[in-house]
Amino acid sequence: MQGGRGMWKIIAMAIVIAGSGVTSALADATPISKESRVYIVWPRNGQAVSGGKLWVRMGLKNAGVAPAGVEKVNTGHHHLIVDAPLPPLNQEIPADKNHLHFGAGQTEVHLELPPGTHTLQLLFADHQHVPHNPPVYSEKITIVVP
Amino acid sequence: MRTAFFISAIALAALTAMPAVGSGAEAGQTPAAKNAYLYIGWPNDGEVIRTHRFRVWFGLRNAGVAPAGVEKANTGHHHLIIDAPLPPFDQEIPADKNYLHFGAGQSEAIIELAPGKHTLQLLMGDHQHIPHNPPIYSRKITIEVK
Numbered sequence: 229m230q231g232g233r234g235m236w237k238i239i240a241m242a243i244v245i246a247g248s249g250v251t252s253a254l255a256d257a258t259p260i261s262k263e264s265r266v267y268i269v270w271p272r273n274g275q276a277v278s279g280g281k282l283w284v285r286m287g288l289k290n291a292g293v294a295p296a297g298v299e300k301v302n303t304g305h306h307h308l309i310v311d312a313p314l315p316p317l318n319q320e321i322p323a324d325k326n327h328l329h330f331g332a333g334q335t336e337v338h339l340e341l342p343p344g345t346h347t348l349q350l351l352f353a354d355h356q357h358v359p360h361n362p363p364v365y366s367e368k369i370t371i372v373v374p
Numbered sequence: 375m376r377t378a379f380f381i382s383a384i385a386l387a388a389l390t391a392m393p394a395v396g397s398g399a400e401a402g403q404t405p406a407a408k409n410a411y412l413y414i415g416w417p418n419d420g421e422v423i424r425t426h427r428f429r430v431w432f433g434l435r436n437a438g439v440a441p442a443g444v445e446k447a448n449t450g451h452h453h454l455i456i457d458a459p460l461p462p463f464d465q466e467i468p469a470d471k472n473y474l475h476f477g478a479g480q481s482e483a484i485i486e487l488a489p490g491k492h493t494l495q496l497l498m499g500d501h502q503h504i505p506h507n508p509p510i511y512s513r514k515i516t517i518e519v520k
Binding site: 283298300334 | 415434437444476480
């Protein structure tokens with residue numbers, strides 16, 4: 229009986245320790261208002277874009293844009309994920325053709341996409357290109373280039 | 375004779391050292407991003423809006439947003455001018471109910487207007503709320519609130 233209770237204590241402590249490990253990773257991330265949102269103003273989900281050339285407009289509510297490297301409360305800069313899933317949210321967002329960084333503070337980008345179906349998703353990140361706590365990302369939308 | 379020559383030489387040097395008439399006196403010190411294009415994404419010119427409270431979306435191409443106080447090339451922060459003219463370009467943009475500052479780096483704002491016709495115009499300011507050189511401003515649009 230005593231051995232049994234001891235085991236439960238150890239398991240409980242292990243769970244608590246593991247849990248605090250996860251939350252402290254999030255806690256290190258830059259905080260941002262829980263009301264902040266990013267959203268794709270244009271194009272609309274399901275839109276067909278003839279020619280594949282378009283300005284993607286990045287919307288932001290209850291927070292501000294700051295260039296990469298600038299550390300200021302409730303700010304960050306946009307990242308646009310093209311034809312890829314969300315990256316891990318606890319580390320620096322990769323920079324490649326599927327993960328476009330807008331560290332100069334841009335709120336729009338001109339894209340040229342080849343024919344086919346494409347997904348677009350916005351992910352906000354802090355001065356070090358790391359998503360915030362809580363992470364701020366948009367719905368993933370799908371567009372078609374005929 | 376020599377003194378007169380000396381004085382006139384200094385005067386001539388001072389005149390040639392001054393920037394071209396117009397751009398020096400009429401605009402701020404921070405150069406504007408080349409091809410920066412500022413526009414009101416929504417509402418559109420002539421829009422009839424049936425609520426008193428609505429969101430204005432600030433469009434910006436070929437430049438970035440940075441919070442007030444942050445000095446970075448090709449950036450600025452938004453100002454929304456409501457029912458007022460463009461202010462003088464060589465000084466800090468005023469801050470009152472007609473000149474709204476978005477120094478936290480916002481790219482949109484919710485405003486509340488009384489019924490009737492109103493004009494809206496965007497103007498970018500540098501880290502010190504002074505317009506760029508040349509100044510970056512949108513077309514002035516007219517909307518009607520019902």
